[in-house]
Amino acid sequence: xxxxxxxxxxxxxxxxxxxxxxxxxxxxxxxxxxxxxxxxxxxxxxxxxxxxxxxxxxxxx
Amino acid sequence: xxxxxxxxxxxxxxxxxxxxxxxxxxxxxxxxxxxxxxxxxxxxxxxxxxxxxxxxxxxxxxxxxxxxxxxxxxxxxxxxxxxxxxxxxxxxxxxxxxxxxxxxxxxxxxxxxxxxxxxxxxxxxxxxxxxxxxxxxxxxxxxxxxxxxxxxxxxxxxxxxxxxxxxxxxxxxxxxxxxxxxxxxxxxxxxxxxxxxxxxxxxxxxxxxxxxxxxxxxxxxxxxxxxxxxxxxxxxxxxxxxxxxxxxxxxxxxxxxxxxxxxxxxxxxxxxxxxxxxxxxxxxxxxxxxxxxxxxxxxxxxxxxxxxxxxxxxxxxxxxxxxxxxxxxxxxxxxxxxxxxxxxxxxxxxxxxxxxxxxxxxxxxxxxxxxxxxxxxxxxxxxxxxxxxxxxxxxxxxxxxxxxxxxxxxxxxxxxxxxxxxxxxxxxxxxxxxxxxxxxxxxxxxxxxxxxxxxxxxxxxxxxxxxxxxxxxxxxxxxxxxxxxxxxxxxxxxxxxxxxxxxxxxxxxxxxxxxxxxxxxxxxxxxxxxxxxxxxxxxxxxxxxxxxxxxxxxxxxxxxxxxxxxxxxxxxxxxxxxxxxxxxxxxxxxxxxxxxxxxxxxxxxxxxxxxxxxxxxxxxxxxxxxxxxxxxxxxxxxxxxxxxxxxxxxxxxxxxxxxxxxxxxxxxxxxxxxxxxxxxxxxxxxxxxxxxxxxxxxxxxxxxxxxxxxxxxxxxxxxxxxxxxxxxxxxxxxxxxxxxxxxxxxxxxxxxxxxxxxxxxxxxxxxxxxxxxxxxxxxxxxxxxxxxxxxxxxxxxxxxxxxxxxxxxxxxxxxxxxxxxxxxxxxxxxx
Numbered sequence: 025x026x027x028x029x030x031x032x033x034x035x036x037x038x039x040x041x042x043x044x045x046x047x048x049x050x051x052x053x054x055x056x057x058x059x060x061x062x063x064x065x066x067x068x069x070x071x072x073x074x075x076x077x078x079x080x081x082x083x084x085x
Numbered sequence: 086x087x088x089x090x091x092x093x094x095x096x097x098x099x100x101x102x103x104x105x106x107x108x109x110x111x112x113x114x115x116x117x118x119x120x121x122x123x124x125x126x127x128x129x130x131x132x133x134x135x136x137x138x139x140x141x142x143x144x145x146x147x148x149x150x151x152x153x154x155x156x157x158x159x160x161x162x163x164x165x166x167x168x169x170x171x172x173x174x175x176x177x178x179x180x181x182x183x184x185x186x187x188x189x190x191x192x193x194x195x196x197x198x199x200x201x202x203x204x205x206x207x208x209x210x211x212x213x214x215x216x217x218x219x220x221x222x223x224x225x226x227x228x229x230x231x232x233x234x235x236x237x238x239x240x241x242x243x244x245x246x247x248x249x250x251x252x253x254x255x256x257x258x259x260x261x262x263x264x265x266x267x268x269x270x271x272x273x274x275x276x277x278x279x280x281x282x283x284x285x286x287x288x289x290x291x292x293x294x295x296x297x298x299x300x301x302x303x304x305x306x307x308x309x310x311x312x313x314x315x316x317x318x319x320x321x322x323x324x325x326x327x328x329x330x331x332x333x334x335x336x337x338x339x340x341x342x343x344x345x346x347x348x349x350x351x352x353x354x355x356x357x358x359x360x361x362x363x364x365x366x367x368x369x370x371x372x373x374x375x376x377x378x379x380x381x382x383x384x385x386x387x388x389x390x391x392x393x394x395x396x397x398x399x400x401x402x403x404x405x406x407x408x409x410x411x412x413x414x415x416x417x418x419x420x421x422x423x424x425x426x427x428x429x430x431x432x433x434x435x436x437x438x439x440x441x442x443x444x445x446x447x448x449x450x451x452x453x454x455x456x457x458x459x460x461x462x463x464x465x466x467x468x469x470x471x472x473x474x475x476x477x478x479x480x481x482x483x484x485x486x487x488x489x490x491x492x493x494x495x496x497x498x499x500x501x502x503x504x505x506x507x508x509x510x511x512x513x514x515x516x517x518x519x520x521x522x523x524x525x526x527x528x529x530x531x532x533x534x535x536x537x538x539x540x541x542x543x544x545x546x547x548x549x550x551x552x553x554x555x556x557x558x559x560x561x562x563x564x565x566x567x568x569x570x571x572x573x574x575x576x577x578x579x580x581x582x583x584x585x586x587x588x589x590x591x592x593x594x595x596x597x598x599x600x601x602x603x604x605x606x607x608x609x610x611x612x613x614x615x616x617x618x619x620x621x622x623x624x625x626x627x628x629x630x631x632x633x634x635x636x637x638x639x640x641x642x643x644x645x646x647x648x649x650x651x652x653x654x655x656x657x658x659x660x661x662x663x664x665x666x667x668x669x670x671x672x673x674x675x676x677x678x679x680x681x682x683x684x685x686x687x688x689x690x691x692x693x694x695x696x697x698x699x700x701x702x703x704x705x706x707x708x709x710x711x712x713x714x715x716x717x718x719x720x721x722x723x724x725x726x727x728x729x730x731x732x733x734x735x736x737x738x739x740x741x742x743x744x745x746x747x748x749x750x751x752x753x754x755x756x757x758x759x760x761x762x763x764x765x766x767x768x769x770x771x772x773x774x775x776x777x778x779x780x781x782x783x784x785x786x787x788x789x790x791x792x793x794x795x796x797x798x799x800x801x802x803x804x805x806x807x808x809x810x811x812x813x814x815x816x817x818x819x820x821x822x823x824x825x826x827x828x829x830x831x832x833x834x835x836x837x838x839x840x841x842x843x844x845x846x847x848x849x850x851x852x853x854x855x856x857x858x859x860x861x862x863x864x865x866x867x868x869x870x871x872x873x874x875x876x877x878x879x880x881x882x883x884x885x886x887x888x889x890x891x892x893x894x895x896x897x898x899x900x901x902x903x904x905x906x907x908x909x910x911x912x913x914x915x916x
């Protein structure tokens with residue numbers, strides 16, 4: 025009932041903010057895979073996953 | 086004389102030529118001074134058939150001198166012991182002049198010590214790099230013949246070391262620094278050695294360390310303080326290795342023994358390895374078993390960690406993964422609850438209260454309008470606070486499991502695991518909510534900036550429109566004038582008093598009832614019901630969006646103000662109709678008022694005496710679209726000018742763009758005297774005004790002066806009414822403005838003429854008939870004063886209606902055929 029009072033602009037703002045947050049997380053995730061605009065995160069992530077793989081045997085592939 | 090005259094010139098030319106040749110022939114001193122010292126940029130090595138090749142790359146030029154030779158030990162360049170290179174023979178290579186240090190003190194050719202997996206060249210170290218001299222020590226497997234070559238057109242110095250024996254591949258084991266936990270801490274790498282390969286060769290390469298590529302892959306040589314080996318014996322499958330230097334494991338499970346044991350065991354002759362410390366001790370001197378000295382024994386914790394650390398790390402990974410997943414779910418639930426299910430909504434009323442609390446409403450001010458605010462202004466904070474509250478509540482509930490401290494203690498390992506998981510989850514939710522808050526604030530900031538720019542632009546555009554078009558909202562009831570009227574919400578009838586682009590909306594605002602209202606006056610004027618900010622009575626449609634012209638009409642009682650107003654209006658209707666200019670009344674009140682009065686005027690009957698109550702403006706609209714004009718005509722009873730209280734209420738006088746003063750010629754004594762002598766009946770028909778014609782004028786001018794109104798910036802139309810009756814009485818009034826002024830002066834009202842000329846910026850005199858415009862009374866058309874005033878204010882009208890449309894049929898009782906006009910101009914125009 026109360027949500028019906030909410031102006032559509034408010035809903036649009038919230039949805040936009042959530043979408044941008046998810047997009048940032050996606051870009052971050054892609055960057056850790058060495059893809060996308062944040063691809064420079066890839067080598068660092070590779071070192072971490074390599075270290076984890078070397079010490080635990082866990083692989084992300 | 087000619088030779089004498091030429092001699093100095095020749096001498097000067099000769100000197101200049103000599104100087105030029107000297108300059109051309111002189112060596113470039115600066116170029117010599119700036120000759121760069123050759124810079125060693127890189128060192129590379131490779132194995133070819135029967136030789137190893139070591140290449141020194143220089144930038145710019147090659148060093149002028151380069152020498153090489155075997156030495157028993159590398160020279161010391163400082164007070165301490167010099168460097169050494171791993172190998173059985175040492176080759177010293179010298180370059181001069183040369184440098185390998187850049188302006189920041191860094192080596193230009195890479196590390197000062199590097200190892201190669203070649204059969205001949207084992208290690209290259211920097212001995213000296215100063216004072217223009219570079220000395221490099223090369224550790225070789227043996228003192229084989231060598232050559233130093235400089236290739237033509239090349240910046241490289243090549244050192245070739247012969248490797249005549251066939252080669253074999255052995256393996257050295259180095260510690261993998263990326264492996265912290267687990268027992269498999271070493272990794273083998275290949276080394277080329279001369280045949281036959283021996284354990285001593287393997288250990289020699291082991292102590293030389295990993296190559297650059299192996300270092301980059303994480304391999305390290307852990308020496309545990311040992312600098313080499315002093316003795317290596319192999320007997321009955323048991324290799325005895327005596328360490329040189331010192332011996333200390335540092336508590337680590339990975340020691341030099343970890344590398345030596347597998348390196349030696351690759352040889353079939355070695356089954357067991359016993360390592361001795363520099364003092365010659367080991368734990369198991371005899372027996373078929375490996376042995377290490379006590380100094381290399383790792384601590385129990387390290388041993389346990391090495392064997393169980395990987396498992397613990399894996400468990401930690403799983404716990405952390407679950408924690409992260411839990412944090413993501415918690416964040417998502419908090420966002421859904423805080424933004425959609427249970428949002429803390431800053432309603433329009435709540436925002437109004439907050440604004441009033443922040444800035445109390447002063448006397449005479451209105452409370453802020455009740456409408457939903459722009460989201461970033463207030464709701465962002467509320468939403469973020471709500472999401473954070475939801476996150477805290479959900480996360481706090483998780484910590485209550487399993488509700489009992491005793492259970493936590495009893496199940497300590499599980500509890501610790503759960504706590505770790507929850508801590509990770511909490512950290513994850515904090516990061517995600519923080520990221521969301523960051524995005525929200527960024528969005529809010531950007532949108533607020535764009536919003537602010539648009540607010541300024543829209544307000545500026547509306548201000549320019551107001552200024553250029555001279556728009557305003559005139560209240561026809563209380564005469565209050567404002568650039569922005571108040572508007573009723575069509576949904577809930579709530580009053581919005583500050584309708585403009587701002588914090589409540591850019592193009593539209595949302596009333597608390599949910600109805601969207603335009604924020605621009607130019608739109609609101611046509612979609613909303615405008616009311617006066619002061620008396621709350623309705624304003625004319627289009628108020629504040631159209632050019633607003635206010636014309637007060639004043640004069641003595643019975644001066645003919647009302648007849649002039651409607652006769653002039655009738656003429657104006659004719660003028661606009663003939664010029665095909667839309668004309669109409671924006672409200673029913675004006676429409677009805679005009680219909681009745683115009684009917685009387687056209688029928689030649691007397692108009693009703695004006696009520697002494699304060700007048701409501703008769704408003705008509707001239708033109709079409711946004712460029713049209715609202716003309717407010719104010720008419721009040723002459724008695725009001727004499728009543729002090731009522732006079733003070735005639736505020737429209739102060740706010741008029743121009744004034745119309747109606748003068749009854751029959752109230753002038755000289756005129757009355759002349760008419761009485763000629764035709765006394767006319768005087769009776771005229772219902773002459775009783776008072777002095779100058780009194781009302783003086784009252785109004787005094788009021789304007791007292792109110793601070795600058796009459797000098799206003800126009801005044803002095804209208805001599807009842808011209809038709811003057812003509813009927815035998816007096817032909819003049820038509821020209823100047824002639825009328827002169828005529829009035831002659832008739833004894835020269836004070837009024839002089840005062841008007843002095844007080845107002847522009848004064849124009851008119852003589853008008855008190856009847857509707859006809860062919861007969863065309864000379865004294867009552868529409869002329871209004872047309873003049875409107876033209877002065879920018880309303881374009883044809884000068885005379887008859888000139889524009891001479892075929893128009895007369896109306897009313899004066900029409901000989903009694904025909905009706907093509908269209909009824911008094912009908913409410915659909916504008």
